Amino acid sequence: MSKSPGSDPIAAEIEAEITDHLASAAEQLESQGLAPSEARQKSEEKFGDPAAIGRCCYWIKQGDTLMFRTATIILLTLLCLALGFSTFSSWQSQRQMAQQMTNLAEELKALASQEKVPPSPAPPAESKPLEITGKVFVGSPDKPAANAEVMICRVSDGEIVRRITADATGRFSSGPLAAGDYTLVVQDLQNATKSGVGIQTSPIYVYAGMTIDELQIDTKYRAGQIDVELSEPLPKFENPGSYTIASRIIVAGSTAQSQLTRWSSTRPIPPRWPIFVRLPDTSPARTTDYRQHFRLTFGNASVLDGEEPDRRSSLIENYARLNGTATLVISHSSPIPLPAGPSSAEAFVVADILPHDFADATRGHRQPGQESKWMDYQYAVTFPPGAVWRAKLRNEHFLMSNSPLPRFSVLSRSAKVDAAEQITVEDGKATRIRVEIPDNIVTRIQKLIESTTDATEFEEQVNRDNPFIRPAKITVLGTEPLKADPANTPASQAPQ
Amino acid sequence: MKPSPDLLRGALEPIILEVIAAGATYGYEIARAIEQTSGGHLLAQEGTLYPALHRLEKRGLLAAEWSTSPEGRQRKHYKLTALGRKERLALRKEWTDFSRAVNLVLGIQHVQVAWF
Numbered sequence: 001m002s003k004s005p006g007s008d009p010i011a012a013e014i015e016a017e018i019t020d021h022l023a024s025a026a027e028q029l030e031s032q033g034l035a036p037s038e039a040r041q042k043s044e045e046k047f048g049d050p051a052a053i054g055r056c057c058y059w060i061k062q063g064d065t066l067m068f069r070t071a072t073i074i075l076l077t078l079l080c081l082a083l084g085f086s087t088f089s090s091w092q093s094q095r096q097m098a099q100q101m102t103n104l105a106e107e108l109k110a111l112a113s114q115e116k117v118p119p120s121p122a123p124p125a126e127s128k129p130l131e132i133t134g135k136v137f138v139g140s141p142d143k144p145a146a147n148a149e150v151m152i153c154r155v156s157d158g159e160i161v162r163r164i165t166a167d168a169t170g171r172f173s174s175g176p177l178a179a180g181d182y183t184l185v186v187q188d189l190q191n192a193t194k195s196g197v198g199i200q201t202s203p204i205y206v207y208a209g210m211t212i213d214e215l216q217i218d219t220k221y222r223a224g225q226i227d228v229e230l231s232e233p234l235p236k237f238e239n240p241g242s243y244t245i246a247s248r249i250i251v252a253g254s255t256a257q258s259q260l261t262r263w264s265s266t267r268p269i270p271p272r273w274p275i276f277v278r279l280p281d282t283s284p285a286r287t288t289d290y291r292q293h294f295r296l297t298f299g300n301a302s303v304l305d306g307e308e309p310d311r312r313s314s315l316i317e318n319y320a321r322l323n324g325t326a327t328l329v330i331s332h333s334s335p336i337p338l339p340a341g342p343s344s345a346e347a348f349v350v351a352d353i354l355p356h357d358f359a360d361a362t363r364g365h366r367q368p369g370q371e372s373k374w375m376d377y378q379y380a381v382t383f384p385p386g387a388v389w390r391a392k393l394r395n396e397h398f399l400m401s402n403s404p405l406p407r408f409s410v411l412s413r414s415a416k417v418d419a420a421e422q423i424t425v426e427d428g429k430a431t432r433i434r435v436e437i438p439d440n441i442v443t444r445i446q447k448l449i450e451s452t453t454d455a456t457e458f459e460e461q462v463n464r465d466n467p468f469i470r471p472a473k474i475t476v477l478g479t480e481p482l483k484a485d486p487a488n489t490p491a492s493q494a495p496q
Numbered sequence: 497m498k499p500s501p502d503l504l505r506g507a508l509e510p511i512i513l514e515v516i517a518a519g520a521t522y523g524y525e526i527a528r529a530i531e532q533t534s535g536g537h538l539l540a541q542e543g544t545l546y547p548a549l550h551r552l553e554k555r556g557l558l559a560a561e562w563s564t565s566p567e568g569r570q571r572k573h574y575k576l577t578a579l580g581r582k583e584r585l586a587l588r589k590e591w592t593d594f595s596r597a598v599n600l601v602l603g604i605q606h607v608q609v610a611w612f
Contacts, residue, residue: 020565020569025524027567048543049543231589
């Protein structure tokens with residue numbers, strides 16, 4: 001460095017810091033068997049040029065003191081110039097505005113003095129039979145859905161009043177109908193992944209004197225997906241010989257864009273039409289839970305088990321390989337893809353603690369062939385988190401699923417729309433959402449087990465302030481085009 | 497293969513914040529932590545750490561204090577400030593978005609889990 005360390009405290013500090021680094025590195029190499037001089041040389045090679053690095057650090061600390069002075073002078077000069085300019089332009093713009101107001105007043109006077117001509121009465125409507133006509137196609141009008149079955153349903157109760165079949169060109173006609181409100185349901189969408197899915201139109205008002213336009217019903221199943229990205233790796237902690245803390249992210253959501261049965265006015269109006277109907281033939285009165293639900297979930301317990309990864313666990317394999325530092329992306333895929341349209345979702349982190357002497361957390365509760373592991377999804381929604389530790393405190397060797405602790409339930413079934421994040425699924429795209437992992441999950445669980453040695457006290461504390469189930473904030477980041485089906489693409493390294 | 501200096505320049509600050517958040521406090525310890533967690537793939541020259549540390553300190557993301565090491569040397573310890581903790585999360589996100597975008601262009605796919 002150009003300055004003598006003795007005369008400049010900043011330079012002295014930088015030199016002391018670099019000296020400590022080089023000496024620590026040399027000591028480490030000496031402990032591995034290198035001679036002191038060789039260790040020193042190697043540590044300097046690994047470090048780079050200490051003098052150059054020291055100079056760089058010095059100018060980072062000092063360099064902008066000079067820049068600041070220069071910037072201040074320039075700023076003051078510009079400020080004076082700007083002040084003068086704004087005074088001048090303010091006077092000019094006031095003059096212009098006064099002129100414009102004068103012109104506007106004159107135009108308004110001219111308009112007010114014009115004579116008004118009353119509109120001519122509309123010609124009387126011709127009387128026509130009440131019917132609904134239209135065309136059914138897939139994606140575009142030049143791709144007709146030949147012979148598609150069309151159901152005409154009453155809005156008031158959703159019941160089918162007539163079934164008709166489109167012709168080879170996709171055209172249909174209902175025939176004469178009584179006046180009323182109707183929706184149309186077209187069966188068996190051609191590109192829906194699961195057969196039986198239908199599409200339901202918005203209400204059509206069939207009344208004398210009203211023009212009923214020919215319907216154009218596009219039956220293409222428009223769908224997308226949701227990708228979940230975590231703000232940081234899921235919390236996990238292993239205390240060797242004592243216990244393991246693992247966790248699982250669960251994003252639970254629902255969409256009214258796809259409903260179990262035909263819609264009727266007894267249900268809320270969907271946010272967007274048309275909607276998809278998974279069981280078009282089933283009477284609307286037979287179900288009360290009409291929205292399509294979805295769950296995206298990933299846990300890190302199997303990493304600790306050293307589970308053999310399969311295709312479903314390919315992300316777990318990468319998570320382990322990257323020492324838990326990868327940002328995870330969990331994509332949604334299901335027999336029925338998520339329909340394009342508005343949906344709502346909530347996110348939670350569910351954690352649990354497993355003492356290492358508790359051999360099998362699920363023993364006695366699974367049928368053969370339904371084995372699950374600690375903290376897989378089924379475990380996380382069946383057993384209250386903390387139940388294993390409570391059992392240990394009671395010297396029990398079997399885990400009871402009716403343990404009196406708060407249980408995580410799939411809240412999407414009762415989630416209020418207002419409380420959940422609104423996520424729009426777009427056709428052919430993946431909507432990325434980011435879930436913020438709450439702070440201090442491991443620390444809070446550790447504090448709990450350190451402060452309670454009695455099962456009753458443990459229960460009371462968990463019921464008062466549950467460290468195992470924590471809501472997580474969702475932020476919608478944006479969309480990108482969907483990639484190829486993961487079933488057909490090899491797993492690759494997740495981005496860091 | 498060590499990354500080019502241009503690539504490393506953008507990644508070093510989030511890496512340093514991450515490693516300090518995980519418990520490393522002084523320069524040599526931070527360098528060792530980066531070497532170990534990256535499998536030796538990131539820091540070709542350990543000294544490149546120091547300008548980045550000083551920049552982060554100057555921006556208020558790190559606070560530093562001096563102590564005496566067991567060997568009797570002056571040692572400078574760093575820790576994240578409240579601003580540093582906030583920035584750490586922001587930089588993680590920024591890096592994720594950036595690397596994801598680059599991966600998209602390069603045709604590198606992230607892993608997906610088919611689940612319902």
